[in-house]
Amino acid sequence: MKKFLIPVLLFFVMIVPSGRLIAITYTPTELINNALKLDGQEIELQGEAVGEIIERDNGKCWINIFDGSSAIGVFIDIAEAKKIGIFGTHKYQGDIVAIKGKLYANDEATGGELDVQGKHLKVLTPGHPILHPVPLWKIIFAAAGVVSTALAFTFWLNYEHRKKKAKELSFELESIINEDIE
Amino acid sequence: MIRKIDINDFYLVIHNIGQIITVLGLTMFIPLTVALVYAEYSVALDFLIGICCCVIFGFITKRKNKDLPAPTMFHGMLIAGVSWLFACVFSAIPYYLSGHYLSFLDAVFDLMSGFTTTGLVLIQDMEHLSNGLNMWRHLVTYLGGQGIVVLALSILIKSTGGAYKTMVGEGKDEVLEPSIRKTTQNIWIISVVSLVLGTTILFVIGRIEGLSFGRSFLHGMWMFMSAWSTGGFAPHSQNILFYHSYMYEYANALIMIIGSFNFALHYAVWKGNQKELFKNIELKSFIFTSSSFVLLMTIGFALTKTYSTIHELFRRGVFNIISAHTTTGQMTIYPTQFANWPQLAFSAACIAMMIGGSAASTAGGFKNIRVGIVLKGIGHEIKKLLAPEKAIVTTKYHHIREHLLEQNLVYQAALIILAYIVIYGLGTILGMMCGFPLGTAAFESISAGSNTGLTAGITGASMPIVLKVSYIVFMWAGRLEFMAIYVLIGTMWLMFGKPKKRRKLM
Numbered sequence: 001m002k003k004f005l006i007p008v009l010l011f012f013v014m015i016v017p018s019g020r021l022i023a024i025t026y027t028p029t030e031l032i033n034n035a036l037k038l039d040g041q042e043i044e045l046q047g048e049a050v051g052e053i054i055e056r057d058n059g060k061c062w063i064n065i066f067d068g069s070s071a072i073g074v075f076i077d078i079a080e081a082k083k084i085g086i087f088g089t090h091k092y093q094g095d096i097v098a099i100k101g102k103l104y105a106n107d108e109a110t111g112g113e114l115d116v117q118g119k120h121l122k123v124l125t126p127g128h129p130i131l132h133p134v135p136l137w138k139i140i141f142a143a144a145g146v147v148s149t150a151l152a153f154t155f156w157l158n159y160e161h162r163k164k165k166a167k168e169l170s171f172e173l174e175s176i177i178n179e180d181i182e
Numbered sequence: 183m184i185r186k187i188d189i190n191d192f193y194l195v196i197h198n199i200g201q202i203i204t205v206l207g208l209t210m211f212i213p214l215t216v217a218l219v220y221a222e223y224s225v226a227l228d229f230l231i232g233i234c235c236c237v238i239f240g241f242i243t244k245r246k247n248k249d250l251p252a253p254t255m256f257h258g259m260l261i262a263g264v265s266w267l268f269a270c271v272f273s274a275i276p277y278y279l280s281g282h283y284l285s286f287l288d289a290v291f292d293l294m295s296g297f298t299t300t301g302l303v304l305i306q307d308m309e310h311l312s313n314g315l316n317m318w319r320h321l322v323t324y325l326g327g328q329g330i331v332v333l334a335l336s337i338l339i340k341s342t343g344g345a346y347k348t349m350v351g352e353g354k355d356e357v358l359e360p361s362i363r364k365t366t367q368n369i370w371i372i373s374v375v376s377l378v379l380g381t382t383i384l385f386v387i388g389r390i391e392g393l394s395f396g397r398s399f400l401h402g403m404w405m406f407m408s409a410w411s412t413g414g415f416a417p418h419s420q421n422i423l424f425y426h427s428y429m430y431e432y433a434n435a436l437i438m439i440i441g442s443f444n445f446a447l448h449y450a451v452w453k454g455n456q457k458e459l460f461k462n463i464e465l466k467s468f469i470f471t472s473s474s475f476v477l478l479m480t481i482g483f484a485l486t487k488t489y490s491t492i493h494e495l496f497r498r499g500v501f502n503i504i505s506a507h508t509t510t511g512q513m514t515i516y517p518t519q520f521a522n523w524p525q526l527a528f529s530a531a532c533i534a535m536m537i538g539g540s541a542a543s544t545a546g547g548f549k550n551i552r553v554g555i556v557l558k559g560i561g562h563e564i565k566k567l568l569a570p571e572k573a574i575v576t577t578k579y580h581h582i583r584e585h586l587l588e589q590n591l592v593y594q595a596a597l598i599i600l601a602y603i604v605i606y607g608l609g610t611i612l613g614m615m616c617g618f619p620l621g622t623a624a625f626e627s628i629s630a631g632s633n634t635g636l637t638a639g640i641t642g643a644s645m646p647i648v649l650k651v652s653y654i655v656f657m658w659a660g661r662l663e664f665m666a667i668y669v670l671i672g673t674m675w676l677m678f679g680k681p682k683k684r685r686k687l688m
Contacts, residue, residue: 032516050309051418054426055392062392062426064418066309070516071420090222090312111428112494114516130310138227138279145234152241 028065028072031103035114039105045074045116046098046124050088053081063118065099074099075110076118086127096125187676191257194250198261199268200243202330206269207236210276212321217314225314228279236272256669263666266658269330270294273322280315282306284643287650292319294654297326298661299544301414301511301635302653304643308419313400316417320404326661327411327441327544328373372448373410380406380437384430391427405430409437411544414511414635421513428497431514435504442468442508442539444551446581461580464540467550467557468507471537475503475530482526499527502636507534509546511635520638521622532625535634536606546633546660548602551581552595559592601664605631605656616646631656 025044026034047065054062061078064071066088076099088094101118104110109117214229251257270293277289288304295302296319305311311319381403388398401417408415418424422431440448447465450458459465479499489495501514513520523531538547562577569575577587609627614620618640626640630653640649659667 033518035516035519036522048309051424052394052397053392064420064424066419068307069419071309071418071424073420073423073426075426088309090310093310106489106494106498108490108494110426111497112489112491113423113426113498113514114519115426132222132224134224134227138224138231142227142230142234145231145238149234149237149241152238156241156244 025098027067027070029067029070031072031116032070032114035103035105038103041103042100043103043116044098044100045072045118046096047071048088048127049084049086049094049097052087053078053084065097065116066094072116073110073113074101074116074118075107076101076121080118080121083121083123085123088127091130091132093127093130095123095127098122098124187673190251193245194253194257195260195264196243197245197250198253198257199265200240202261202265203236203243203268203272204240206273206325206330207233207240209321209325210236210273210318213276213314213318216317217312220313222312222314225276225280225312228276229314229318231279232272232275235275239268239272259666259669260673263662263670265330266294266297266662269297270654273297273318276315276318280312282308282311282315287647288643291650291654293322294657295635296322296413296415297330298633298657299323299327299411299413299509299546299635300630300633300657300661301408302630302637302641302657303415304641304645304650306643308417311417316400316404319415320407320413320417323411323413323415324373324377324407327413328369368449368452369445372445372452376410376440377403377406380410383433387427387429387433388425391425391429393425401425405434406437409434409510409512410441412438412441412508412510412539412546412633413544414505414513416512423514423516428493431497431501434512435501438508438510438512439504442510442543442545444540444543444581446542447540463554463558463579463581464550467554468540471534471550471553472504472507475507475534476500478530479503479527482524482528482530485526486524488524503531503534506531506634506636507537507539509535509538509632509634511629513636517637517639520625520636528621528625531636532628535628535632535636536602538632538634546631548599548632552599554579555587555592555595556599558587559589559596562587562592598663602631602660605659609652609656612649612652613640616649626653627656631660633657633660 025046026038028045028047031038031043031045045065047067049063050066050071051064055078056062059078060075061081063074063076063081063084065074084095084097086092086094098121099116099118100120101116103116105114106112107115107117210229210233214226214233217223217226217229253261270290273296274286274289274293277283277292278286282305283289283292284304284306291302291304294300301323381399384402384406385398388402389395393401404415404417405422407413414421416422416424422434425431444462444464447458447462476499480495483489483495483499489498498515501512502520504510505512520528520531536547537553538549539545541549541551543549558577558579562575565577566575578584579587606624606628609631610620610624613623613627616623618626622638622640625636625638628634629636629638630641641653
């Protein structure tokens with residue numbers, strides 16, 4: 001039995017790294033950087049779902065998966081995409097998902113796009129709201145800025161007013177002198 | 183004879199820069215409002231701090247008009263050149279405070295990229311940007327495309343002297359109307375009407391293609407600003423790929439082509455002179471060069487069998503060539519894919535970026551009119567050689583009206599083309615010194631110098647500081663078409679150069 005098992009196990013160990021039988025997990029950046037190598041292979045993609053579901057015909061849609069630096073598009077059934085509860089935006093950390101599918105370097109079906117034709121989607125970590133508390137130093141800086149601007153504006157108004165007055169005064173003086181001369 | 187520089191020259195320049203920065207600060211009320219509408223209070227405070235810094239700077243630099251000398255071309259060039267640097271530093275305040283940048287230099291880089299309508303970015307975590315910050319990113323590109331000095335002139339025309347001279351310094355030497363006020367107003371009317379139309383079209387396409395109502399509107403407006411100003415920014419890290427829509431791509435391609443045309447051409451068509459479209463030398467030059475590049479790219483892809491259908495070729499090939507030629511920088515492929523393009527297609531994209539769009543437009547590069555003039559100049563020389571010795575040979579070209587080709591004009595055009603080639607070469611050498619391969623270094627350097635914004639993968643927050651600083655300088659010099667930079671260097675030399683010849687400044 002052992003004699004039979006060892007070659008079988010060895011066969012799988014040799015085959016698995018090529019990614020043909022079991023999908024290896026990648027990030028969007030890894031997929032983009034190795035697109036030509038992985039073209040047409042079954043892969044598993046992990047990352048944050050961002051943006052929103054972009055629905056297309058025939059029950060299909062686009063979703064975009066982000067890893068912190070790059071994002072890649074996944075064309076998948078709407079029913080699968082709807083498993084995503086939260087998409088990443090400024091206010092939300094999106095669901096971390098794992099998607100099984102095929103990578104295409106130039107996908108003929110989508111106009112030559114580098115994308116993943118997704119088959120199955122699983123939510124690994126649900127998303128959550130991102131809090132953006134306003135730091136105290138920002139409030140102090142902004143308040144100081146507004147006060148300084150208001151003061152500068154007042155000084156400027158005062159200066160313009162004085163300039164106008166001086167102009168009027170000089171005009172009056174000029175007319176008095178002219179009258180005296182006459 | 184070299185002119186003297188005194189303290190009043192300095193005051194005049196700084197006074198005008200202060201006014202331009204004040205106007206720029208006031209435009210921050212737009213993203214501030216967007217931030218408040220979407221309850222992004224921390225972001226709103228970033229903009230409030232930015233506005234205060236700009237306005238206070240404006241007050242500090244304010245001088246009495248009667249003490250200032252009459253503005254000359256020298257002042258105009260200096261104001262245009264230096265105000266862009268100040269604008270980048272002040273506008274970078276909300277960028278940096280947002281926490282999406284690793285350093286203030288990175289924020290200034292993105293601002294210079296925005297104002298010069300380049301489109302290269304160092305921003306981090308782009309998918310979680312606030313609407314307020316995205317509004318500012320795209321507004322900066324839009325304002326930069328029309329020219330920040332043009333913006334200031336439209337508002338401060340009464341108090342800003344030497345208006346035409348400053349506009350020339352910014353690379354906008356087309357006068358649409360006898361008055362500069364009218365000219366700047368017309369540039370803005372054309373741009374704002376186009377913004378409304380373009381946003382509506384992209385909004386409708388967004389809705390058809392499955393985007394939500396709010397996203398369709400905001401993204402429609404931002405993508406229009408990006409394409410019209412030939413900037414290339416987008417609210418997502420995938421750029422226009424985020425939408426996965428051929429309709430969106432074709433509409434943007436059309437907007438960027440129209441956006442890259444000369445303001446004078448826009449104005450002529452606006453005024454009902456459609457015939458200009460068939461006569462204009464820049465348009466003819468653009469059609470000729472873009473067709474040639476598309477042909478080269480197609481041959482390149484055909485030889486390597488990269489794309490198998492016309493649809494793929496248009497979306498992944500032609501779109502990017504148009505984006506390169508109009509110096510927009512929107513991308514339908516990933517940066518690493520550019521590096522894997524066949525050599526012929528890659529070279530076509532490089533040359534397309536080098537040439538760029540039209541003069542006095544939002545586009546960068548040599549400009550079609552200069553290429554047209556130099557080509558006409560070569561033709562003129564050949565005609566002269568073939569003509570009898572005593573014959574007087576004249577050559578004309580059509581740009582809004584008939585012009586006689588003068589030797590001085592050909593010389594000036596050739597000189598500016600040479601200056602662009604020098605910065606492209608310098609950037610390539612610097613890129614190679616930083617360890618990047620020749621092709622990629624050249625591509626990135628041309629992209630920065632021609633204000634295109636396509637990337638083959640070098641530009642990123644982790645790139646060497648020397649490249650960040652040099653790309654900032656290249657983007658700035660390329661956008662202002664060198665003249666303002668020459669004047670600035672000359673002034674610096676007069677102020678701090680040879681001690682014996684140094685002019686008294688203060």
